Amino acid sequence: MRFIIAIIASVMVFIGIQTIIPFPYGLVLGVLFATVALWYAKSHPSTAKDSILNYRRVDPINEREKKQNDEALRVLEKKYIEEKISKEEYLQRKKDFEDTEYNPRKCSICGSEDFEFVSEKRIEEIGEAPSDVGYYRCKRCGAK
Incomplete structure (x- = not known):
């Protein structure tokens, strides 16, 4: 999905640069930007x-x-x-x-296997399920 968006953005910017900057420079900058955008999208794939x-x-x-x-x-x-x-x-x-x-998992202090998740913040990205960022705390002694 990220790669498709990069292709669309590259084409749009390439055409935009071609209309603003004269021929040889617009072509070079447009190709350079498109190459960088596509390389970035390909080298940083998102997990399905x-x-x-x-x-x-x-x-x-x-x-x-x-x-x-x-x-x-x-x-x-x-x-x-x-x-x-x-x-x-x-x-x-x-x-x-x-x-x-x-x-x-066992607690390093009391040896308990009973933990609870403590959420510090919630991350919600478009098109993906929301997820929490936080840590696990021992229910018996409260250690991380």
Whole structure:
């Protein structure tokens, strides 16, 4: 999506520069700007909204996050069944899921596994699901 927007913006600016600046200079600046814009869009790809990497919680601490991981694992299995990913990739990602689920996070002070997420701010981007920025706090002792 970002690449398509960069192409459209490059064409518009290229035509705008051609109409304002005389021939040889407008052509050079227009091509230069278009090249820089397309290079930037290609070298900074955005992660797809429906990517498993965006959907999976690395350290699930409550039932909602565990259900979210179960759904991400279901999506992974679906991709394997539809042959969108290889068996090796499927097994590796599934192992990553299981390692996360069965090795829960523990508090370094009291050893508790019971955490809560403390939101510091909410990020809402157009076309993407809102997400929170914050940290996890131990429910027993309050440590980060």
